[in-house]
Amino acid sequence: MKIVLTGGGTAGHVTPNIALLSALAEKGYEAHYIGSHNGIERGLISQLGVPYYGISSGKLRRYFAIKNFTDLFRITKGLNDARNVLKQIKPDIVFSKGGFVVVPVAVAAHFMGIPLVIHESDITPGLATRLVMPFAKSVCTSFPETLFHVAEGKGVLTGSPLRSSLWNGSKPEGMQLCGFDSLPAKPVILVMGGSLGSVVINQQIFKILPKLLNDFHVIHLCGKGNIKEDSRPGYAPFEYAQEEMPHMLAAADIVISRAGANTIFELLALKKPNLLIPLSKAASRGDQILNAASFEKQGFSKVIQEEEISTLHESLLKLYAEQDKYAKQMGKARANEGVKRVVSEIERWTRAKTMI
Numbered sequence: 593m594k595i596v597l598t599g600g601g602t603a604g605h606v607t608p609n610i611a612l613l614s615a616l617a618e619k620g621y622e623a624h625y626i627g628s629h630n631g632i633e634r635g636l637i638s639q640l641g642v643p644y645y646g647i648s649s650g651k652l653r654r655y656f657a658i659k660n661f662t663d664l665f666r667i668t669k670g671l672n673d674a675r676n677v678l679k680q681i682k683p684d685i686v687f688s689k690g691g692f693v694v695v696p697v698a699v700a701a702h703f704m705g706i707p708l709v710i711h712e713s714d715i716t717p718g719l720a721t722r723l724v725m726p727f728a729k730s731v732c733t734s735f736p737e738t739l740f741h742v743a744e745g746k747g748v749l750t751g752s753p754l755r756s757s758l759w760n761g762s763k764p765e766g767m768q769l770c771g772f773d774s775l776p777a778k779p780v781i782l783v784m785g786g787s788l789g790s791v792v793i794n795q796q797i798f799k800i801l802p803k804l805l806n807d808f809h810v811i812h813l814c815g816k817g818n819i820k821e822d823s824r825p826g827y828a829p830f831e832y833a834q835e836e837m838p839h840m841l842a843a844a845d846i847v848i849s850r851a852g853a854n855t856i857f858e859l860l861a862l863k864k865p866n867l868l869i870p871l872s873k874a875a876s877r878g879d880q881i882l883n884a885a886s887f888e889k890q891g892f893s894k895v896i897q898e899e900e901i902s903t904l905h906e907s908l909l910k911l912y913a914e915q916d917k918y919a920k921q922m923g924k925a926r927a928n929e930g931v932k933r934v935v936s937e938i939e940r941w942t943r944a945k946t947m948i
Contacts, residue, residue, distance in 0.1 A: 593619075593942060594681060597642075598626045598697045599689030600633035600649075604854050608711060608930075609689050610636065611753040615935045624681050626674060628693045645681075647673035649693040670696035678704055685709065685942045687934075688728075690721055698724035707941040711934060713752055713853035714879040715886060717741055729941045732934050734853055735886055750933035751926070752857035757838050759862075759928075766843030769836055770828035772809045778826065779912065782811045782844035790850060792898050793869055794818055797848075800905045801827065807909075811840050846912055848904075851880035851887070851895075860892055861927040865915040867907055872898045891921035 595616060599605040609625070616623055627633035629646035638644050648669040674696040678686075686701040688694040688710040701708045711732040712721050725731060731742045732750040739747040767773040772780065781804065785793045794814055797804075801824070804810055809826040819829045833840055841847075841862055849855055851870040859866045868887065870880035887893040894911045896903055911918070 593621050593685075594624065594683040595621045595938065595942075596624050596626055596678065596681060596683040596686045596697070596701075597689070598686065598694045599691050600627040600631040600693045601691035603632060603636070604713065604852055605689050605691040606633045606636050607755060607854055608713065608753040609687070610640065611755040611931055612687070612934060613640065613642065614756065615931050616938070619935060619939060621938075624683065626677055626693070626697050631691075631693065633691075633693075645677045647677065647693065647696060649696070667692075667696060671700055674700040675704065678706065684945055685938060687711070687938055688724060689713075690718060692720045695720055695723050698727050702727035707945050709934075709938050709941055711750070711753070712738055713857075714738070715882040716877075716879060718877070718879070729944075730937050732937055734857060734930070735883070737882075737886060748933075748937055750937065751930035752854060753930040753934050754854075754858055754861055754928060756931075758841065758858055759838075761838030761840075761842030763839075763842040766836075766839035766841075769839055770809070770811050770843065772826065772828070772843070775809065775825055778807065778809045779845040780809045780811060780843050781908070782813075782840055782847045784813045784847065784849045784855065785815055790815070790869075790871075791818075792901055793848065793850075796901045796904050803905055804908075811844065813840075846908070846915060848908070851884040851893075853879075853883055856883060856887055856893065857927055857930070860887070860922050860925055863919050863922045865911055865918040865922075866893050867904075867911050868893045868895045869898060869901065869904075870895070890925075892918065892925070894918070 597609045599609050613623055624643045625637045626645045626647060628649040678700055685707045688698055698708050708728045709730045710724060710728045713734050715735045715737045730748055731746045732748050733739055734752040736749055783797055797812060805826045812829045813833055814829055814831060816831050847859055847864050847866040849866055849868055851868045868884040870884040884895045888895040896907050
């Protein structure tokens with residue numbers, strides 16, 4: 593059996609696909625990947641040895657821009673590219689994770705009679721997902737609230753596909769990596785501002801760092817080019833983390849984070865008490881605000897908005913004092929079953945195609 597995975601533009605549209613690869617291989621699927629020529633997905637997928645096919649990709653913006661017209665030509669070319677690649681591979685099914693590169697792939701798959709399964713991580717579907725929903729046999733969702741945005745009979749609550757390496761983290765290795773193993777024991781805070789870092793979060797952490805270090809060790813993922821020289825014991829700044837991330841998460845007692853869907857479901861699966869600071873609506877379509885509100889309502893997270901960033905220190909202390917309450921509530925969730933449930937949905941529509 594052959595499957596084509598597609599998704600790109602951000603790491604959030606690629607890492608769930610990567611999380612599915614091992615499980616799909618165990619089920620007998622031969623995986624291929626369609627992405628853009630120069631997107632982040634190319635590097636992430638190519639290093640795994642999965643056959644990669646680049647196609648032309650455009651972006652439809654919600655506002656007037658000249659590029660909307662030029663990108664229509666790229667999308668049209670992308671549709672022809674996608675059709676040629678699908679003819680070459682002859683997949684049994686296509687799985688889409690999101691980003692504008694998926695639109696021509698989904699449309700081509702539909703007209704070629706190839707079943708399409710898609711996954712939406714956020715509460716409200718993004719524009720690319722909304723465009724391909726009519727062509728999908730099944731729409732997998734991370735949040736129950738997303739089902740209200742999906743046509744009746746298509747939505748399936750699966751949770752988020754999470755990378756298995758998350759559970760391979762070692763606390764001693766994380767403490768050693770950050771230089772905390774030779775210091776007096778203190779609880780550890782992990783600060784994450786997304787793949788590029790967050791200026792707002794970084795500035796507040798720098799401001800309150802002396803107070804934080806009285807009570808905590810701090811791991812700070814600042815983003816590329818954002819590290820300030822600081823040799824204080826108990827403070828470990830990094831631009832970003834890849835293979836080290838599971839060890840850092842294992843070392844952390846509490847986490848400060850943005851509210852991207854993949855990240856918060858990883859924190860939920862690991863039962864890490866967390867303080868979420870969602871990206872403001874001024875800088876996004878508001879999806880992180882909704883994600884955070886859902887987790888706060890379910891008792892999984894404490895939330896402050898960017899406008900309340902000055903309360904970060906007090907909010908952290910309160911979270912730490914109540915960490916057992918949050919961990920207990922997160923323990924009730926079945927957050928580590930996303931891969932299994934999504935693969936089950938892929939198998940369902942693969943079988944349906946073979947019965948036609």
